[in-house]
Amino acid sequence: MDPGGERLMLRDMQELTRRLWPSRWHIGDMAWMWFQHTGRESERRTALWERGGQTVAWAWANLPNGTLDLQLDPAHPELADEILAWFAETGGQSVTVLEDETAMIEALRRHGYREWTEGPFFIHLSRSLADPLPEPAVPGGYTLRPVRSEDDAEARAAVHRAAFTLPGGPPSRVTTESYRAIMRAWPYRSELDWFVTAPDGTPAASCLVWLDERNKIAILEPVGTDPGHRRLGLASAAILGALRTARDLGAENARVCARGDDAYPSARATYMSVGFRPYARNRTFVLPEATP
Ligand SMILES: CC(C)(COP(=O)(O)OP(=O)(O)OC[C@H]1O[C@@H](n2cnc3c(N)ncnc32)[C@H](O)[C@@H]1OP(=O)(O)O)[C@@H](O)C(=O)NCCC(=O)NCCS
Structure with a gap:
């Protein structure tokens, strides 16, 4: 096609x-x-x-x-x-x-x-945006801001790859080119795409939020922090920055999907630390001879 x-x-x-x-x-x-x-x-x-x-x-x-x-x-x-x-x-x-x-x-x-x-x-988590959304804060020297233009595509793709390339695994296939395609996709809005840069200018964490204006619902997809900058509150700050903007644009609720099993607790813990709570889960079905 x-x-x-x-x-x-x-x-x-x-x-x-x-x-x-x-x-x-x-x-x-x-x-x-x-x-x-x-x-x-x-x-x-x-x-x-x-x-x-x-x-x-x-x-x-x-x-x-x-x-x-x-x-x-x-x-x-x-x-x-x-x-x-x-x-x-x-x-x-x-x-x-x-x-x-x-x-x-x-x-x-x-x-x-x-x-x-x-x-x-995977489980689904949600939170009301009527509940308090604290002002985001990042450690000294780090900078938090929304994307301004397609000029930020390279930095956004780089931080995504850093966060989503598992040790010993293949690199993430998100590229500057594919991130530009994301930026041109409906309903992408740069003011809902937040990222953090480290004191040396390296992109360190990010959160992309999408807004369904008709249903007043925002979704986080994806969120990531470079392994060299984790547990500093950077993902939380990017999430809060993007969610506060989504709320200002009319979103009433937010949701996100995360691993629900105990082998991968970090994403779920991050979302729960900023007020999300689980409400549903996915189920996977396979043919008898298959493993997913
Ligand atoms: C999940 C992820 C985004 C968290 O990023 P982060 O910047 O380290 O998160 P924060 O520093 O904002 O963490 C906030 C809180 O979440 C919880 N948390 C985060 N990582 C955790 C972990 N590995 N184990 C337990 N709790 C964790 C803690 O409560 C933490 O607060 P604390 O450090 O004061 O205890 C990061 O680990 C990551 O990029 N993982 C790979 C990509 C991914 O899974 N993304 C999410 C799915 S889309």
């Missing part, structure tokens, strides 16, 4: 997401997922289902790892089987849903999937 067509498809998917709020998805985390890696478009297959001229479901298969993300209008539970049949044709074997998506979970069991309970899982 050409880039313009891809963008229109994402907007259709986001329109459903906005209409179905609250759900597992937010228009912002979808934009992040779609644009964070440039040149990997061939690694995804997407499909839309329409009824009465309206999008009522989308499905997104990640080909290299055989996983499926999706959103289904609860008014059309009959489409669950069709979506799973489409996914089977991609060769995928693992499907993640929010725990209350009962029609989808019943369909997964009908199609032979079993719940995967041994591995990591």
